[in-house]
Amino acid sequence: MSTMKFCSECNNVLYPKEDKDQKILLYECRNCEHEEVADNNIVYRMEIHHSVGDGTQVPQDAVADPTLPRTKSVRCAQCNHGEAVFFQGTAKGEEGMTLFFVCCNPSCGHRWRD
Template sequence: MPIQFCPWCGNMLSLTSTENSEETKATLAFVCNTCPYSFLMENECVCHYIYTKRKELDDVLGGADAWKNVDNTEAQCPACNHDRAYFMQLQTRSADEPMTVFYKCCKDGCGYRWKE
């Protein structure tokens, strides 16, 4: 069933469950959260969940190859307090803003990344 909209105000309707004191089974109704419109479901409703596949994200810094030929400098790693880190500068904002400096810890086994 497609998304339902209120014929009076145009807002999206919410699906709610209501219990009748006369009957033991619950009934479903589409109700508007902004106006008094409601629509009782008379037929049986079957809900299906569709899970979308998430897109794989690209590494904006170029992946593992981007760190192969970069220089290192004295910078303290926030994770392990190692005193050397690889660095690269990229223009991530508009041209009148300073470049962003990305760091990667030089210590084997750490590899923590941060930026300034």
């Protein structure tokens, strides 16, 4: 299971990035120029093409995506499980980025936005 990674330069969250030429997975900082090679060689890209609205349309298979960061600092309001996958997205009709979460409890799968 993957965990959140932080930039050694500015302490910002690192995001997965596929290097198609070298066929490796990298983590990059969106705040500075820092990049690092992932500790696994899985290259998986999940693309969400539809509007995520209030988070209810976030696909449950987001939990299986090893490139999405995970957090244990946010508890699920539905089942109180202590691990969730999260990503940033733009909510329909809103400006700016919103954090979306999916509970990692396989029997729950609750989705919410921050």
